[in-house]
Amino acid sequence: MKSVIDIPDLSVEEIDELIKTAGDIALHPEKYAKSCEGKILATLFYEPSTRTRLSFTAAMMELGGNVLGFSEPGSSSAVKGESVADTARVVSCYADIIAMRSPKEGAAFVAAKNATIPVINTGDGGHAHPTQTLGDLFTIYREKGRFNNLTVGFCGDLKYGRTVHSLIEAMSRYPDVRFVLISPDALKLPTFVKYEILARHNVLYTETDSLEEALPSLDILYMTRIQKERFTDPAEYERLKDSYILTVEKLASAKSDLCIMHPLPRVNEISVKVDKDPRACYFKQVENGKYMRMALILKLLASAKENPETEDLLAGRSVLINEMKCTNPRCITATEQELDHVFRVVDAEAGICRCVYCEKKVKADSEMMKRVVRR
Ligand SMILES: [Zn+2]
Structure with a gap:
C-alpha cells in the first residue's frame, strides 16, 4: 500500500501513468462512473481549504464513491486533543482512503505511518501540496503534449510559494527544461531550491525582476x-506590486501558444481581461486537478488492494533517529506526543540532514553521523 505525501514519492513513470489515466477519464468519464462504488474517501481537513476539499469530493463522487469527513478542526476530536496518529487509526476503520489537510508540517506523514489505508497529503503547512502539482503537470501535458524542451517562467512570490517549489522539483526531472525566475529581490527563489533541486538536476535557469522582459521567451508562465x-x-511593496500584474498589453509580446497558469485564488495579479485570451489556462487547471485526483484515488486504491501492508515511508533512506530535536514550531513533532524525531541525511560528508516531517535543515556532528541507520 502506498501513500502520497510529496511529489518525490512518485516516480516519473508513476506520474506518466497517472497522466494517462487522467487523460482517459477526461475523455470517457462514463467509463469511470462506477469505479469506486462502495468505497469511501475520508476528507480530514484540520484547516479550511474549501477549494481542495470540493475538488476531492467531486473526484470521489464522479468515481461513484462516497465521502465523509470534517472541514475544520472545531468539528473533529482534534479539539479534545486527539493525536493525528490516533485519528488516522480510527478513520481507517470507516474509510478506504484518506485525504488530509493540516497546518502542521508532517501531519500527513504521521497519518500515513499509522493508517491502514492510503493517505493523500492535501497540504501540510508550508511543506507540500502534491495534488496541486499533479494537476499543474496534467495541465502542462494537455496544453503542450510534453514535459521536455520547455521554457517555464515563474512569476511573483518565489520565496514562499510552495506550489512553485514543488512544480520546479517535478519539472526538473525532465530533460531540456529551462526556468525563468521572475520576482522582486525580496521574494527570490530560496537557495536551498537552487542547490538541492536545480543544481542537482543540472537545470538551466535565469533570474530577472522584469516580467515584460521575460515574457517573449516563455512557453509556460506560472503566475x-x-x-x-x-x-x-x-514602500517596496507599493513600488513593485503593479509590475507583477499580467495584462492584455504585456501579453502582446508573448508567444501565441503561451500557457498561462495560476494556482488560484487570484487577487489582482492577472487582469480579468486576460481570462478571455485562449492562452489563459488557469480555470482549465482546476478541472485538470480534479481528473488527476480521480486518477490518484484509483491508483492508490488498486495498490492498497494488491499490497495491503503499510509501506515503510523511510525505506532505503539513511536516517538519524532521536539524535536531535526538530526546532520548527510548525512541525508535527512540536505537538504530537511521543513522536520520534527523525532526520534523513542529505549530505553525509557535510552532516546536512532534514527533518522527515517538515524538511527543516539541521547539521549533525561527526559523532552523530556515526549513528546513521539505513532503513
Ligand atoms: Zn520537523
Missing part, C-alpha cells in the same frame, strides 16, 4: 500572488 505581508518594507 503567483504577491502578498503584502511578505514584505518588510511597505
Whole structure:
C-alpha cells in the first residue's frame, strides 16, 4: 500500500501513468462512473481549504464513491486533543482512503505511518501540496503534449510559494527544461531550491525582476500572488506590486501558444481581461486537478488492494533517529506526543540532514553521523 505525501514519492513513470489515466477519464468519464462504488474517501481537513476539499469530493463522487469527513478542526476530536496518529487509526476503520489537510508540517506523514489505508497529503503547512502539482503537470501535458524542451517562467512570490517549489522539483526531472525566475529581490527563489533541486538536476535557469522582459521567451508562465505581508518594507511593496500584474498589453509580446497558469485564488495579479485570451489556462487547471485526483484515488486504491501492508515511508533512506530535536514550531513533532524525531541525511560528508516531517535543515556532528541507520 502506498501513500502520497510529496511529489518525490512518485516516480516519473508513476506520474506518466497517472497522466494517462487522467487523460482517459477526461475523455470517457462514463467509463469511470462506477469505479469506486462502495468505497469511501475520508476528507480530514484540520484547516479550511474549501477549494481542495470540493475538488476531492467531486473526484470521489464522479468515481461513484462516497465521502465523509470534517472541514475544520472545531468539528473533529482534534479539539479534545486527539493525536493525528490516533485519528488516522480510527478513520481507517470507516474509510478506504484518506485525504488530509493540516497546518502542521508532517501531519500527513504521521497519518500515513499509522493508517491502514492510503493517505493523500492535501497540504501540510508550508511543506507540500502534491495534488496541486499533479494537476499543474496534467495541465502542462494537455496544453503542450510534453514535459521536455520547455521554457517555464515563474512569476511573483518565489520565496514562499510552495506550489512553485514543488512544480520546479517535478519539472526538473525532465530533460531540456529551462526556468525563468521572475520576482522582486525580496521574494527570490530560496537557495536551498537552487542547490538541492536545480543544481542537482543540472537545470538551466535565469533570474530577472522584469516580467515584460521575460515574457517573449516563455512557453509556460506560472503566475503567483504577491502578498503584502511578505514584505518588510511597505514602500517596496507599493513600488513593485503593479509590475507583477499580467495584462492584455504585456501579453502582446508573448508567444501565441503561451500557457498561462495560476494556482488560484487570484487577487489582482492577472487582469480579468486576460481570462478571455485562449492562452489563459488557469480555470482549465482546476478541472485538470480534479481528473488527476480521480486518477490518484484509483491508483492508490488498486495498490492498497494488491499490497495491503503499510509501506515503510523511510525505506532505503539513511536516517538519524532521536539524535536531535526538530526546532520548527510548525512541525508535527512540536505537538504530537511521543513522536520520534527523525532526520534523513542529505549530505553525509557535510552532516546536512532534514527533518522527515517538515524538511527543516539541521547539521549533525561527526559523532552523530556515526549513528546513521539505513532503513
Ligand atoms: Zn520537523
